[in-house]
Amino acid sequence: MAVSSYRGFHLQSAPNSTDIWQAKIKQHVLTGSLAAVKKSIDWWCDTAKLIDPKEFESLSHKREDASxxxxxxxxxxxxxxxxxxxxxxxxxxxxxxxxxxxxxxxxxxxxxxxxxxxxxxxxxxxxx
Known part of the structure; x- marks a missing residue:
C-alpha cells in the first residue's frame, strides 16, 4: 500500500491495487485514480465543494474520445x-x-x- 500527501491531505493506495487511491476530506472518503483524487482535492481547496473523483474520470474519458x-x-x-x-x-x-x-x-x-x-x-x- 503506497502512501503520499497532496495539498495537506493524506493519500493512500487501496489494498491490492496501485491504480486506486483514497483520500479523506472531512467525513467523506474519495476513491479513484490518483489524478482524479488530486483533482477532487484541488476542487475542494479552491471551492470548498466536494466532487467525486468518478466525475473527473468520466470527463477525461469523454475528452480522450473527442480529442x-x-x-x-x-x-x-x-x-x-x-x-x-x-x-x-x-x-x-x-x-x-x-x-x-x-x-x-x-x-x-x-x-x-x-x-x-x-x-x-x-x-x-x-x-x-
Missing part, C-alpha cells in the same frame, strides 16, 4: 485539430496562428501561394 486529434499537411503547412470539432482547426502560417475550418485555412493558404507566385512572376518580368 482523437487530426493532422494534415497542406502545401507544406501542418493543419491540426485537437478537439475533433469541425471549426477548430489551426495552423502556424508565416509566424502567425490562424484558426477556423479546415477548408477556410486551405483557401487562405492557396490564396497566399497564388499571390506569391504572381508577385514573383512580376518581379521576373521587370528584370528582363
Amino acid at each position: 482523437s486529434g487530426a493532422q494534415e499537411i497542406f502545401n507544406g503547412y501542418t493543419l491540426k485539430n485537437d478537439t475533433g470539432q469541425p471549426n477548430e482547426w489551426y495552423c502556424f502560417f508565416n509566424g502567425r496562428l490562424i484558426k477556423g475550418s479546415k477548408l477556410a485555412i486551405q483557401k487562405h493558404i492557396e490564396a497566399y501561394l497564388v499571390a506569391k507566385q504572381k508577385a514573383e512572376a512580376r518581379q521576373n518580368q521587370m528584370k528582363k
